[in-house]
Amino acid sequence: MFPAISNISHFLAYSWRRPGHKANLYLRDLHLSEQAAIALTDTPFIEGRAVFSHDLTFIYYYRRIAAQGCEVIQQNIASGNITVIGLCGSKTNTDIDINATGTKLVYISEDEKNNDFTQLNLVDLTSSPYSVTQVPCTSACK
Numbered sequence: 001m002f003p004a005i006s007n008i009s010h011f012l013a014y015s016w017r018r019p020g021h022k023a024n025l026y027l028r029d030l031h032l033s034e035q036a037a038i039a040l041t042d043t044p045f046i047e048g049r050a051v052f053s054h055d056l057t058f059i060y061y062y063r064r065i066a067a068q069g070c071e072v073i074q075q076n077i078a079s080g081n082i083t084v085i086g087l088c089g090s091k092t093n094t095d096i097d098i099n100a101t102g103t104k105l106v107y108i109s110e111d112e113k114n115n116d117f118t119q120l121n122l123v124d125l126t127s128s129p130y131s132v133t134q135v136p137c138t139s140a141c142k
Contacts, residue, residue, distance in 0.1 A: 005030075006052040007102075013040070013059055015048040022046050025061060027077070040075065047073075049095055053125070054102025060085070062094045062107065070094055072107050072121075086121055086132060098125075109134075 001023065003014045012030055017023035025040040025047045041047045045063035052059055059077055064070040070088040075081070088094040089110040096107040105123040120135040 002049045004050045004052065006056055007054055007100075008056075011052065011056065013050040013052065013061075015046075015050070017046075023048055025050055025059070027059075040077070040080075051096055051098045051105070053098070060096060060098065060105055062088050062096055064088075064094070070109075072096065072105075085123060085130060089118060 001015045003012060005012055010030055012028045014026055014028075015023045016026055022044060023046045024042055026037040027040050028037040029035055040059065041063075043063065045065045047061055047063045050059050050061040057076060057078075058074050060072065060074055062070055062072050072085045072088050074083045074085050085105070086107065087109060088107055094108050096105065098105050103124070103126050105125055107121050107123075108118055109121050110118060118137055120137075122133045122135060124131045124133075
């Protein structure tokens with residue numbers, strides 16, 4: 001589910017689950033099709049909708065677990081180290097994307113003032129620490 005191809009079309013990340021298990025993220029090298037996919041995650045969370053950093057150092061995705069809500073994650077592909085970037089909606093669908101230059105990440109979350117509505121979160125990946133700008137939905141949309 002939710003396939004994502006790196007900007008140079010070298011890698012494919014996707015969410016997959018075995019029946020009765022949670023969905024995890026996998027990485028496949030498209031230049032070595034005979035090589036098995038590598039598991040990027042193996043957690044009790046449901047991980048999905050991944051995007052690659054422009055330099056292929058990181059992969060960004062959301063992870064969801066019913067009792068704990070939803071988090072947007074930055075994972076170093078080589079080391080596996082993760083950083084929680086923000087919270088995404090526990091009641092709404094989540095999506096994530098990155099701009100062509102790899103400087104801005106965007107994801108959907110619930111509006112902090114009204115959890116029934118959504119907002120976009122723009123993450124400046126060039127700032128340290130990352131700065132996040134919320135863009136609320138102007139017509140109280142879900």
